[in-house]
Amino acid sequence: MKYPSNPSNLCENYYKKEHQGINSVTTPEILMRSKQNAFVMANIYYLQKSHHSTTKPSNTEKKKY
Structure with a gap:
């Protein structure tokens, strides 16, 4: 998958x-932008890691989906 703003760079390499x-x-x-990219690439692990500890979904909420 190519990045629209920079077609020479693949999405999976961008972040x-x-x-x-x-x-x-930083x-x-x-x-x-890295979270948006993780969403597009279905990088669930990064999305969970990037949540602040006070706003992370609970295990019960995760099981719903």
């Missing part, structure tokens, strides 16, 4: 560094 370690995210904009 690879951020998806490998949430601590490498700005709110990069966090937002």
Whole structure:
């Protein structure tokens, strides 16, 4: 899958560094874009890791979906 803003870059490579370690995210904009990319790529693990501990869905909520 190609990235619309930069067709030479594949989606799965665009935020690879951020998806490998949430601590490498340096700005709110990069966090937002990396979460959008994770959603497109169905990277559930990263989406769960990127939630703040006070807003994370509970295990009961996760089982609904």
